[in-house]
Amino acid sequence: MLLRADLHIHSTFSDGRASPSEILYIAGEKGLDVISITDHDTFAGSLIAHRYQSKIGGLPLVIIGVEVRCVEGDVLVYCEKEIDFPRRIDLLLEKAHVESCLVVPAHPYDIVRLGIGDLIFNYKEWDAIEVWNASSTKGANLKAIKAAQLLGKPGLANSDAHIPEEIGTSYTYIEVDELSQGSIMEAIRKGKVKPVYRSRPFNSVIKRALWSVKHLVRGFMKKT
Numbered sequence: 001m002l003l004r005a006d007l008h009i010h011s012t013f014s015d016g017r018a019s020p021s022e023i024l025y026i027a028g029e030k031g032l033d034v035i036s037i038t039d040h041d042t043f044a045g046s047l048i049a050h051r052y053q054s055k056i057g058g059l060p061l062v063i064i065g066v067e068v069r070c071v072e073g074d075v076l077v078y079c080e081k082e083i084d085f086p087r088r089i090d091l092l093l094e095k096a097h098v099e100s101c102l103v104v105p106a107h108p109y110d111i112v113r114l115g116i117g118d119l120i121f122n123y124k125e126w127d128a129i130e131v132w133n134a135s136s137t138k139g140a141n142l143k144a145i146k147a148a149q150l151l152g153k154p155g156l157a158n159s160d161a162h163i164p165e166e167i168g169t170s171y172t173y174i175e176v177d178e179l180s181q182g183s184i185m186e187a188i189r190k191g192k193v194k195p196v197y198r199s200r201p202f203n204s205v206i207k208r209a210l211w212s213v214k215h216l217v218r219g220f221m222k223k224t
């Protein structure tokens with residue numbers, strides 16, 4: 001069966017506006033079969049969504065994930081459980097693979113969002129590459145597509161949603177035999193994926209910018 005997946009979404013556990021349960025509801029309304037909440041440096045939102053989904057059943061399924069800020073740049077990691085990762089990519093890759101997790105560089109050529117850039121070629125162990133991020137520029141995404149081709153790695157397309165309107169703006173078709181986190185991760189490893197390249201609608205770009213400013217101001221007020 002072919003599943004529609006958006007594997008890069010932020011919740012209230014980092015800088016996203018929607019809670020994990022709201023994200024699940026909206027993703028279901030938008031026809032997504034699989035999501036991953038990948039908050040910055042915390043599995044918390046993802047674990048809550050996973051627990052909630054296991055209780056209510058149905059779709060979308062939740063892949064447990066996180067976006068780790070390494071010294072070299074951001075990487076997405078998908079695991080069956082919460083794991084504490086080192087912030088150096090070589091060490092992270094090693095630990096992630098011992099734990100059977102997937103490691104995917106996030107928006108590698110997006111300089112605003114701390115992509116790792118050409119360092120992508122220093123590592124051969126990526127499980128896939130985020131070749132399309134709906135929040136990045138087309139130029140950055142085209143470079144990521146080229147890098148995935150040169151490295152011979154599967155490509156994922158994600159929204160990197162921070163507000164509800166952005167959920168599912170880009171997504172990946174994943175072909176699986178069975179509806180489970182394990183078989184979805186295995187299908188990604190084997191490259192049974194087809195990324196769908198879409199950009200965000202203009203009104204969500206403005207809403208996202210307003211949300212980011214609000215979030216920054218809130219963070220600043222908390223510190224002072």
Ligand SMILES: [Zn+2]
Nearest residue numbers: 008010067160
């Ligand atoms: Zn992100």
